[in-house]
Amino acid sequence: MRILSAFLLLFLASNAFPQAVFNQTDETNYTLGLQSFRQGDYSTAFQYFREVMDDSLNQRSAESFYYGARSLFNLRRYQESVDVVDTFLAHFPSDEHRFDMVYILGANYYELGKYSKAAAQFVVAVDSSGNRVVRDQAVASLRTLVSFNLSFDNIESLFEMCRSRMSSVTVAIGFARRAYFSDKLADADRVLVEFRQRYPGTGIGSGEVGKWLERISADSSLSRAPAKIGALLPLEYGSGVGDRLLLGIQLALDNYNATASTKVGLVLKNYSGVMTNLFSDMLSLAQDQTVKAVIGPVYSGEVSALESIANQNKVPMISPTATQVGLTKGNSYVFQANPDFKTRAVAMADYAVNVLHAKRIAILAPSDTYGTTISKYFALRLDSLGVPPVATSYFESGSTDLADPIGEIKAAAARLGEPYVNIGALNGQQQEKIMPFVPPAFVDSVGHSNISIDAYDLFGRNPIQIADSLGIPDTLRDSLGVFDALRSLDAIFIPLTSAKDIGVIGAQLAYYNVKTQILGTDDWYDLNQLSNNQLYLDGIIFCSDTYFNTSLPAYTAATDSLAQISDVDFNRTVSYGYDLANALLNAIKSGDTTRASLETALRSQTYDGLHSAISFEENNSNHYLHILQFKNGNIIDLGEVNAK
Numbered sequence: 001m002r003i004l005s006a007f008l009l010l011f012l013a014s015n016a017f018p019q020a021v022f023n024q025t026d027e028t029n030y031t032l033g034l035q036s037f038r039q040g041d042y043s044t045a046f047q048y049f050r051e052v053m054d055d056s057l058n059q060r061s062a063e064s065f066y067y068g069a070r071s072l073f074n075l076r077r078y079q080e081s082v083d084v085v086d087t088f089l090a091h092f093p094s095d096e097h098r099f100d101m102v103y104i105l106g107a108n109y110y111e112l113g114k115y116s117k118a119a120a121q122f123v124v125a126v127d128s129s130g131n132r133v134v135r136d137q138a139v140a141s142l143r144t145l146v147s148f149n150l151s152f153d154n155i156e157s158l159f160e161m162c163r164s165r166m167s168s169v170t171v172a173i174g175f176a177r178r179a180y181f182s183d184k185l186a187d188a189d190r191v192l193v194e195f196r197q198r199y200p201g202t203g204i205g206s207g208e209v210g211k212w213l214e215r216i217s218a219d220s221s222l223s224r225a226p227a228k229i230g231a232l233l234p235l236e237y238g239s240g241v242g243d244r245l246l247l248g249i250q251l252a253l254d255n256y257n258a259t260a261s262t263k264v265g266l267v268l269k270n271y272s273g274v275m276t277n278l279f280s281d282m283l284s285l286a287q288d289q290t291v292k293a294v295i296g297p298v299y300s301g302e303v304s305a306l307e308s309i310a311n312q313n314k315v316p317m318i319s320p321t322a323t324q325v326g327l328t329k330g331n332s333y334v335f336q337a338n339p340d341f342k343t344r345a346v347a348m349a350d351y352a353v354n355v356l357h358a359k360r361i362a363i364l365a366p367s368d369t370y371g372t373t374i375s376k377y378f379a380l381r382l383d384s385l386g387v388p389p390v391a392t393s394y395f396e397s398g399s400t401d402l403a404d405p406i407g408e409i410k411a412a413a414a415r416l417g418e419p420y421v422n423i424g425a426l427n428g429q430q431q432e433k434i435m436p437f438v439p440p441a442f443v444d445s446v447g448h449s450n451i452s453i454d455a456y457d458l459f460g461r462n463p464i465q466i467a468d469s470l471g472i473p474d475t476l477r478d479s480l481g482v483f484d485a486l487r488s489l490d491a492i493f494i495p496l497t498s499a500k501d502i503g504v505i506g507a508q509l510a511y512y513n514v515k516t517q518i519l520g521t522d523d524w525y526d527l528n529q530l531s532n533n534q535l536y537l538d539g540i541i542f543c544s545d546t547y548f549n550t551s552l553p554a555y556t557a558a559t560d561s562l563a564q565i566s567d568v569d570f571n572r573t574v575s576y577g578y579d580l581a582n583a584l585l586n587a588i589k590s591g592d593t594t595r596a597s598l599e600t601a602l603r604s605q606t607y608d609g610l611h612s613a614i615s616f617e618e619n620n621s622n623h624y625l626h627i628l629q630f631k632n633g634n635i636i637d638l639g640e641v642n643a644k
Contacts, residue, residue, distance in 0.1 A: 023058040026051070030060035037067055046071040053084070062088070066097045069104050078108045099129035103138050110141065115149040119158050126167040139170055146174030147567045148239055152184065159191060168195055169205030176212050177566055181246050182235050183270045189216045222257070225265035227593050229253070229584055230285040232278070232296030232317075235270040241298055241573055242270070245320055248577025249295060251562055256585045264588060267291055275305070282306045286313035293318065293584050293598050295577065300324030307334045316599045318584075320576040325377075328620035333599055336621040337580050337614055339545055339643070341370070345377035347543045347625045347643035348493060348519050353385045356517065356541075358490035360390050360416065362409045364402075364505075366497045367394040374495045374521065390416065390489065397497040402508040407482065410514065413489045414480045419455035419463050421472060433470045434458065456487035456515075484513060491517040499526035506536030517541065530630045540630050546572045546611040547626040547637050555610055572611060579609030618644045 033048030049071060052064035065088040072081035085105045089098065106121030122145070125138035146155055155175045162168040172195040179188035192209050199206070222228075231249055233242035250266065257263045267288060269281035278297060285291050286309050293316040297303060300322040310317035310333040318335040319327070325340045339347075352358045361382060365371035371394065379389050391412035393405035426434070437458055455463035480486060492514065494505060502524065509518070520542035524530070530537055548555055548570075558578065559570045568574065587601040606615040613624040627638040 021056075021058055023055065023060075026055055026058045026060050026064075030064055033064065033067060033071075037071060042071040042074040046075065062092045062095045062097065065092070066095075066101060069101060073104060073108060073111075076111070078111045082108045082112075099125050099131060100134055102129070103134050103141075106138070106141065110145070110149075115145055116154050116158075119145045119150060119154070120161060123158060123161050123163075123167045123171075126170070127162065127164040135166070139166060142167065142170050143174055143567065146171055147178065152179065152187065152237060156187075156191070159194075165199050165204055168198060169209065173205065173208055173212065174567075176209075178237060180212070180216070181243060181250060181566070182237050183268055184237075185216060185219065189213065192216075219266075222263055222265035225263045226290060227262070227292050227588060228265040228267050228288075228290045229581060230267045230269065230288070230291040230294035230296075230315075232269050232271060232281055232285060232294050234273040234298060239568070241321065242296075244568065244571065244573035245295070245298070245577035247562070247566055247568060248574040248579075249581040251558065251565070251574070252578050252581035252585060254565070255561060256582075256589075260589065264585060265290075269296075271297070275302075278302055278305065279309070282309050282317075286310070286315045291315065292588070292593065292595055295320060295580055295584075298322070300327060303327050303334065303336075307331050310334050314599070315595050316602060318580060318602070320580050321573075325373075331620065333595075334620060335602060335616050337576065337616075339622055339625055341374045342377040343621070343623050343643045344521050344543050344625065345374045345495075346381045347627065347641055348521065349378050349381035349385065350643060351541070351543075351627055351641070352491050352493070352519055353382070353387050356491060358517070359387055360413065360488060360490045361387060362390045362413060362489055362492045363392040364405060364409060364492055364494045365392070365394055366397040366495070366501075368397060368497055370497050371397070371495055375493070378493055378495075389493075397501055400504055402505070403482070403512065406508060406512045406514060409489075409492070410480050410484075410486045410512070413486055416488065419467070419488065421453050421455050421458055421467065423453055426472065430470075430472055433472060454485050454487060456485065482512065486514045486516070489514070489516040491519050493519045495521040496523035499523050499529050502526060502529040502537070503533045506533040510536045524630075525628065525635070527630075527635060530635075531633055534630075534633060537630060538632065541638070542628055542630075543625045544628050545625055546575060547628060547635075547640075548575070548610060549637070552610070558610060575609070575611035579607065579611055579614060582609065583607035583614050613640060613642075615642070 029048045029051045033045045036045035036048065046068055049064040049068035052058070052060050053068055065084055069081045069084040069088065072084060082105060085101050085108070088101050092098065102121050103125045106118045106125065109118035109121060119142060122138040122142040126135055126142060129135045129138070150158065152175070155171060159168065159171045159175065162171055172191050175191050176188040179185065192213050195209055229249070231246055233246055234240065235242045235246065237243065246268070253264060253266055267285060269285060271277040271281045282294070285294050295318055297306065297319060298321050303319045303322045304327060306317060311331055314333055316333050316335060318337055320337045322336055323338055323340050325342045327340070328334050328336045352361055363375050363378060365375040375392060379392060382389050391409045393408040395402050395405045455467060496502065496505070518537065518540040520540060522542070522544050524540060524542040525544045530540070562568070562570050562574070583605070584598070586607060587598055587605065590601070592598045592601040602616050603620065604617070606613055606617070612626060614622050615624060616622060623643050624640060625643055626640050629636045629638055
């Protein structure tokens with residue numbers, strides 16, 4: 001891209017800028033560019049601005065660079081936008097838009113994944129811009145980078161770059177939040193103390209910094225608490241599953257310790273996903289007699305590896321996320337808070353047969369381990385209910401053409417009989433009887449031809465019963481063409497490995513004319529994907545381990561409390577840690593302060609959590625799930641079930 005090729009030659013030999021001259025052509029190009037920019041046509045806008053940028057210095061040069069950089073950013077041409085910003089800052093250092101351009105430069109670096117460079121630009125914008133809007137945008141962007149994208153070393157280096165109270169407090173508090181919810185408590189304390197030394201007086205952030213320092217100090221006293229909860233988690237110092245679980249656990253402890261006369265502490269072990277660390281950390285927690293129960297580890301294989309340590313030391317170990325079947329069988333001190341694959345399959349099979357009264361059910365599943373495993377449990381449950389699946393067919397996750405597996409299901413279902421009515425074979429009296437269901441002109445047009453109509457299209461639900469009541473003969477076809485409608489299937493169970501398959505599945509079922517109730521599991525719980533494919537998927541029913549009733553005061557209180565200590569939303573993973581910690585704290589509050597009494601209490605109580613109920617009455621494994629439906633653009637909770 002040739003930008004300012006002639007213009008730059010005027011400045012390379014001198015720091016003094018020649019006076020800008022008026023150029024009517026550039027004025028016209030700038031005006032047309034600005035008009036296109038405001039209309040959202042950024043490609044056309046940039047072409048006009050580029051004409052001005054490539055010309056010699058004139059009255060619209062600086063503004064064209066400014067809008068040109070923004071146009072390129074909106075076009076996602078980030079590196080080109082960086083080049084334009086760099087040129088602008090080099091040659092218009094005093095322009096009124098200079099700090100806007102600094103912010104745009106940071107935004108470009110962010111999109112390019114250059115987070116350290118982006119953060120540095122945002123700090124400059126915060127420290128130097130007199131434009132409040134730009135400064136506020138830079139503060140928000142800086143907070144996001146510190147919370148989610150930068151390493152701890154990067155953040156500490158960034159803190160040293162800060163030259164204003166606003167940027168310093170943004171980085172310091174963001175660092176403290178992340179460091180606190182990891183194993184870097186001392187680092188959080190050190191950075192906060194340094195901020196207070198830089199800015200000893202009252203002002204922006206002094207109150208929040210003081211609260212965090214008090215919090216860290218109070219946690220030191222909790223290390224001497226007679227009862228503690230152990231947390232055995234893999235931390236990534238950001239948005240990993242372990243970090244989110246820890247956030248929920250700490251939130252529950254905060255709320256409990258705020259009013260409890262006898263405090264409960266936390267012993268954190270970060271095994272970082274390393275198996276050798278996992279064993280030594282669990283052994284350390286088990287041998288600490290003040291630790292009454294352990295939340296973690298995260299994955300099913302890790303739980304299996306540690307079951308002997310939990311049982312030998314008689315310390316309750318509760319995984320908040322593991323879903324493998326049989327993890328807790330025969331292990332009195334091992335608990336599973338997240339329903340396993342079998343429970344999810346059983347819940348959907350029971351709902352299909354007992355609530356929807358479905359008799360003809362097919363299975364369409366991914367061919368991976370998850371898909372085949374959960375399909376097996378679903379089919380076994382159907383068999384036990386006396387409704388064996390009509391067909392089971394598999395597809396490779398990520399496939400865009402499901403002609404073969406859908407064809408297999410249609411063929412199997414059709415063999416059970418798909419009802420059709422031959423209009424041409426009906427006598428006059430029979431034709432009169434179907435008049436209420438179709439326009440008279442339709443009967444007249446096909447009455448003397450040999451045309452068969454899908455009985456479901458003719459009569460709607462229960463077509464065979466309606467035809468019998470009217471004395472209308474129907475024909476059960478035992479084979480269907482590729483695009484013939486399949487209506488006689490009552491439901492089709494489709495567990496997904498990834499929500500990315502949602503659009504393909506919905507479109508393919510519609511394309512091959514499969515019209516039935518879709519049933520699924522957790523990976524269907526993606527409102528964006530469902531909304532984008534509402535035409536095909538409206539009415540789908542699926543199970544989920546999580547559903548938030550946002551109208552509950554307890555939910556509002558939890559989200560408000562979380563907002564005071566973190567920028568992370570109260571999402572599914574945070575709620576796992578929060579609800580499980582609360583279940584333990586409820587038992588401790590009731591007097592179950594020994595490992596043995598906690599183990600008994602866990603198996604006898606049901607805790608009504610925000611994401612779902614938690615109960616370990618059946619084999620130390622939770623069996624509570626929500627049955628949800630996507631309807632008219634919304635997710636509806638059809639009820640919570642205990643799928644034992």
